[in-house]
Amino acid sequence: xxxxxxxxxxxxxxxxxxxxxxxxxxxxxxxxxxxxxxxxxxxxxxxxxxxxxxxxxxxxxxxxxxxxxxxxxxxxxxxxxxxxxxxxxxxxxxxxxxxxxxxxxxxxxxxxxxxxxxxxxxxxxxxxxxxxxxxxxxxxxxxxxxxxxxxxxxxxxxxxxxxxxxxxxxxxxxxxxxxxxxxxxxxxxxxxxxxxxxxxxxxxxxxxxxxxxxxxxxxxxxxxxxxxxxxxxxxxxxxxxxxxxxxxxxxxxxxxxxxxxxxxxxxxxxxxxxxxxxxxxxxxxxxxxxxxxxxxxxxxxxxxxxxxxxxxxxxxxxxxxxxxxxxxxxxxxxxxxxxxxxxxxxxxxxxxxxxxxxxxxxxxxxxxxxxxxxxxxxxxxxxxxxxxxxxxxxxxxxxxxxxxxxxxxxxxxxxxxxxxxxxxxxxxxxxxxxxxxxxxxxxxxxxxxxxxxxxxxxxxxxxxxxxxxxxxxxxxxxxxxxxxxxxxxxxxxxxxxxxxxxxxxxxxxxxxxxxxxxxxxxxxxxxxxxxxxxxxxxx
Numbered sequence: 001x002x003x004x005x006x007x008x009x010x011x012x013x014x015x016x017x018x019x020x021x022x023x024x025x026x027x028x029x030x031x032x033x034x035x036x037x038x039x040x041x042x043x044x045x046x047x048x049x050x051x052x053x054x055x056x057x058x059x060x061x062x063x064x065x066x067x068x069x070x071x072x073x074x075x076x077x078x079x080x081x082x083x084x085x086x087x088x089x090x091x092x093x094x095x096x097x098x099x100x101x102x103x104x105x106x107x108x109x110x111x112x113x114x115x116x117x118x119x120x121x122x123x124x125x126x127x128x129x130x131x132x133x134x135x136x137x138x139x140x141x142x143x144x145x146x147x148x149x150x151x152x153x154x155x156x157x158x159x160x161x162x163x164x165x166x167x168x169x170x171x172x173x174x175x176x177x178x179x180x181x182x183x184x185x186x187x188x189x190x191x192x193x194x195x196x197x198x199x200x201x202x203x204x205x206x207x208x209x210x211x212x213x214x215x216x217x218x219x220x221x222x223x224x225x226x227x228x229x230x231x232x233x234x235x236x237x238x239x240x241x242x243x244x245x246x247x248x249x250x251x252x253x254x255x256x257x258x259x260x261x262x263x264x265x266x267x268x269x270x271x272x273x274x275x276x277x278x279x280x281x282x283x284x285x286x287x288x289x290x291x292x293x294x295x296x297x298x299x300x301x302x303x304x305x306x307x308x309x310x311x312x313x314x315x316x317x318x319x320x321x322x323x324x325x326x327x328x329x330x331x332x333x334x335x336x337x338x339x340x341x342x343x344x345x346x347x348x349x350x351x352x353x354x355x356x357x358x359x360x361x362x363x364x365x366x367x368x369x370x371x372x373x374x375x376x377x378x379x380x381x382x383x384x385x386x387x388x389x390x391x392x393x394x395x396x397x398x399x400x401x402x403x404x405x406x407x408x409x410x411x412x413x414x415x416x417x418x419x420x421x422x423x424x425x426x427x428x429x430x431x432x433x434x435x436x437x438x439x440x441x442x443x444x445x446x447x448x449x450x451x452x453x454x455x456x457x458x459x460x461x462x463x464x465x466x467x468x469x470x471x472x473x474x475x476x477x478x479x480x481x482x483x484x485x486x487x488x489x490x491x492x493x494x495x496x497x498x499x500x501x502x503x504x505x506x507x508x509x510x511x512x513x514x515x516x517x518x519x520x521x522x523x524x525x526x527x528x529x530x531x532x533x534x535x536x537x538x539x
Contacts, residue, residue: 044069045536049265063098063116074208082533086183086202088123089130089164097160115158120212122197123164124171126244127151135169135177138394145380148244149277157272162209165199169404173470174463178400182460186531191457194224200259201228206534211269217254219474222488226452229499229528231266232259233487236509238285241277249280251372263519267294289509297512302520304344309351311450315475319454332500333451336491343524348443362428364421452488452501483508489518490527
């Protein structure tokens with residue numbers, strides 16, 4: 001039976017809430033402390049994959065209990081209380097899957113590196129028993145025939161797909177959609193979580209699951225990760241399959257990536273996501289570039305002696321460098337550069353990439369969008385749409401948010417103009433790649449660091465009313481180049497308690513180096529703190 005959040009039992013929630021209120025945090029342990037003679041509570045807030053596995057091993061926790069705890073938080077804080085509004089659909093079989101994993105654990109131990117780990121997916125990724133809505137009312141009843149390749153890998157590793165999260169409608173822009181409205185930022189409920197992977201961003205920072213998988217074609221992992229004080233990575237194109245994900249092959253800009261509260265959890269999740277998939281030919285490029293484990297790069301001293309170039313130039317056309325908002329982020333970034341130096345990094349400040357903004361301005365979509373659309377929906381025997389024109393003819397089309405309606409109804413572009421602009425972009429992409437790598441080579445850099453997002457989270461009201469502010473302050477150097485990775489890590493909070501981050505950009509397929517640098521910075525600063533709007537349920 002298909003189940004959405006609105007069908008979760010209110011009485012079950014009230015009973016669970018009252019029970020949890022008697023615990024010191026959120027869970028009464030199943031085991032006992034032999035020294036103290038009494039049970040110890042499992043701390044759900046900010047828990048990690050390692051914490052959970054330790055609790056499973058000690059008998060302190062079961063997968064079913066953990067899933068129920070997260071479901072209770074979703075009910076209390078996503079649909080009630082602050083109403084974060086980050087979840088579209090809860091997996092109706094989540095508890096059943098947890099029971100199966102508990103049985104397997106009793107007989108043979110962990111089934112994989114993500115055994116019993118509840119994961120949230122951006123609702124652009126196909127998973128069994130749940131619709132893939134893209135946040136749009138016209139897809140509210142679309143149940144794909146097959147799971148995404150990445151989801152199959154997650155399940156094989158023992159993960160529990162807990163829920164599908166909100167996103168920028170049809171995978172673009174900040175997190176507003178005709179199906180759900182707007183998602184609120186847990187650090188300031190009047191502001192956006194960013195996008196387009198905003199639902200996973202808000203959900204993980206609010207502790208509705210352990211980790212999440214987002215998708216980035218512009219800055220869609222890094223923006224919500226930054227604005228929700230998370231770690232997020234867009235891997236090099238070709239490492240992670242997009243099969244069963246809207247916006248995949250033959251388009252190459254979009255990439256799935258991990259989102260987490262810690263670099264360690266991000267690396268653990270990335271280990272599972274990477275791999276060759278013949279249905280996504282781009283993954284052939286990743287063969288030979290995957291280490292035994294990305295967790296091997298977790299080194300607290302990783303910044304010592306590392307050469308880091310500092311890129312100050314504003315890279316987003318929507319940024320306002322003279323604004324107070326921009327300056328608040330700049331102050332955090334400058335402090336972060338000092339923290340890198342204090343951790344032992346050799347700082348090369350500044351680095352300049354010739355004609356950076358001029359080259360970035362050539363970005364243009366190619367002619368492969370329609371083919372990508374057809375391939376995605378073509379995986380189903382009875383797709384809801386076979387073309388973009390079919391979407392326009394949907395009886396619910398007029399209910400789409402204005403920015404999405406315009407995207408579907410703008411006049412067709414001249415094919416010759418499309419090809420000409422795309423060719424100019426490809427030439428600029430190749431030139432900019434050479435210039436970036438030359439700067440890194442000339443200065444012997446391990447990575448380039450820049451502001452993850454150049455502005456603070458924008459107000460929701462400004463995103464749903466003209467002029468529809470979206471993606472403000474989002475650098476897109478990595479997705480312009482496509483074949484370079486970027487990781488963002490929390491860099492602290494402004495005077496008005498809004499999060500900001502720094503991004504490490506590296507050479508193609510050098511995710512391991514970026515994880516090392518980000519982990520060292522994280523461990524040396526520990527900037528992340530959970531939002532006050534979603535405290536432990538017992539408080």
